[in-house]
Amino acid sequence: xxxxxxxxxxxxxxxxxxxxxxxxxxxxxxxxxxxxxxxxxxxxxxxxxxxxxxxxxxxxxxxxxxxxxxxxxxxxxxxxxxxxxxxxxxxxxxxxxxxxxxxxxxxxxxxxxx
Numbered sequence: 001x002x003x004x005x006x007x008x009x010x011x012x013x014x015x016x017x018x019x020x021x022x023x024x025x026x027x028x029x030x031x032x033x034x035x036x037x038x039x040x041x042x043x044x045x046x047x048x049x050x051x052x053x054x055x056x057x058x059x060x061x062x063x064x065x066x067x068x069x070x071x072x073x074x075x076x077x078x079x080x081x082x083x084x085x086x087x088x089x090x091x092x093x094x095x096x097x098x099x100x101x102x103x104x105x106x107x108x109x110x111x112x113x114x
Contacts, residue, residue, distance in 0.1 A: 001043065004058040004066075006099040008090050012052065016089045021049070023085070032078035040069035054090070056099060 010016045037045060041061035048055040073079040093100055
């Protein structure tokens, strides 16, 4: 299993935050989007927000790749529509393109117990 952590910003304004959180609620997110995540090998995904900054934490199969997931989504019109909608609410962090992968700087499991 692999873990990826990514970050992106929401566009300025409370409206973008409210819309983004609403669109990700259980009864609103399109089932096709959830299916595409699972089909790509994602076992768990969480989105966290502080201010305008979003963090995505993905636990996926070892064979998972962002490129393969994107390629699989290109043929799904529902997922493409979702991605276009999300693009109206998100903006890359300065100097990045889209969701930017973060670098892990500490992992407790790397340190033995006393």
